[in-house]
Amino acid sequence: MTPRNPDIVGSEQPAPVPPVGLQPDGGPWLNIVSSANYANVSPRTIRRAIQDGRLRASRPARMWRILRADLDAFMKAAER
Incomplete structure (x- = not known):
């Protein structure tokens, strides 16, 4: 993620860079690496x-392609 520059104010801040493999449009499909980044686990865990x-x-x-909704359900089940 791009660190914020304290010298730049308001809307001039650059947009954060999405993790590798994450769809920039926020699409429903993720690959192994982007799923791991999203869930804050290793690709091996996925x-x-x-x-x-x-x-x-x-x-x-x-x-491999994982639906974001399925990954959210997996993460929710892992919290229990």
Whole structure:
């Protein structure tokens, strides 16, 4: 994330840079890395959750895609 410059005021601040792989339009699909960044866990944790069936994902064209809503549900279940 881009650090804020205290010398710049108001709307002149640059927009924060989204994590690698995160869709800039806030789309519903995330890849492994962006899912891990979003959930604040490692990519390995995301892969394990997919393999264990705790996180729904699809794999079109050999790349995992996770719906943001499914990731939110996974995170909520992990809090319990």
